[in-house]
Amino acid sequence: MNKAYILMGLFFGVFLSGCATPQSDSVAINKNTVSSEGALQAYTTLGLQYLQTGDSVNAKSAVQKALDINPTYAPAFNALGLVFQVEGEIALAEQYYKKAIAQEPDSAMFHNNYGAFLFSEKRYQEACVELAKATEDPFYNSRSQTFENLGRCYQEIGRNDVAIHAFERSLKTGGARPLALVELSDIYLSTGNILKAEEYFSQFTEMVNSKRVNHSSKSLWVGIRLARENHKVSLATTYTLLLKNMYPESDEYMQYKESAR
Numbered sequence: 001m002n003k004a005y006i007l008m009g010l011f012f013g014v015f016l017s018g019c020a021t022p023q024s025d026s027v028a029i030n031k032n033t034v035s036s037e038g039a040l041q042a043y044t045t046l047g048l049q050y051l052q053t054g055d056s057v058n059a060k061s062a063v064q065k066a067l068d069i070n071p072t073y074a075p076a077f078n079a080l081g082l083v084f085q086v087e088g089e090i091a092l093a094e095q096y097y098k099k100a101i102a103q104e105p106d107s108a109m110f111h112n113n114y115g116a117f118l119f120s121e122k123r124y125q126e127a128c129v130e131l132a133k134a135t136e137d138p139f140y141n142s143r144s145q146t147f148e149n150l151g152r153c154y155q156e157i158g159r160n161d162v163a164i165h166a167f168e169r170s171l172k173t174g175g176a177r178p179l180a181l182v183e184l185s186d187i188y189l190s191t192g193n194i195l196k197a198e199e200y201f202s203q204f205t206e207m208v209n210s211k212r213v214n215h216s217s218k219s220l221w222v223g224i225r226l227a228r229e230n231h232k233v234s235l236a237t238t239y240t241l242l243l244k245n246m247y248p249e250s251d252e253y254m255q256y257k258e259s260a261r
Helices: 003-015 025-032 036-052 056-069 074-087 090-103 108-120 124-135 143-156 160-174 178-190 194-209 217-229 233-246 251-259
Strands: none
Touching (some): 036 074, 056 074, 074 090, 074 108, 090 108, 108 143, 143 160, 160 178, 178 194, 178 217, 233 251
């Protein structure tokens, strides 16, 4: 599972889930507005809908209309942060994420999104701080995913101890989450705790067998290593063939080939 996975979960899960096809400004506002607050929300949502279709020009135009109504509207700053990040305008993206947080410093979503931005820029120490702040809100509806992302962030700075805690919190707050299960299995496998690695990996394979999720290159590589530890040659071979056929260009397949030499 590469770093794009965390960003997709953070950004599109938070911003764009449930967005419909963009409508004209007048239609969107007529359907959603009974007050200036309604207009602010409608224009910001419309901008994110445009962004989902790849139209960053109209996305910025719609969000700017929200700021014309209220120049300090934090969700609009937050949305512009995403727009500029997608456009590769890194300095502007950070500027608007910070503006959003300055207006609403207790917003878990804003800390979450800024943390994802920092992660994408490989500023992992700062990213972990922002993601940790996002997990502090017990009512944040993306809290379990943010714990998961925080775990990935801690892994990047070599803090597997707190990464384990973050992944376990993800499971406790959000149920069976495949990425967290695989990462926990991987961490315990790498530290020699085979029993714990098997415990988490078996939960993941149950999800695969019930067709709730599919194997990733990371999960297959973990499966190969676990099968080797348990001298299950046939199972290791099965996972190896899946990895070779499904993810021949993955880092995990490269690692497998190195290990097989």
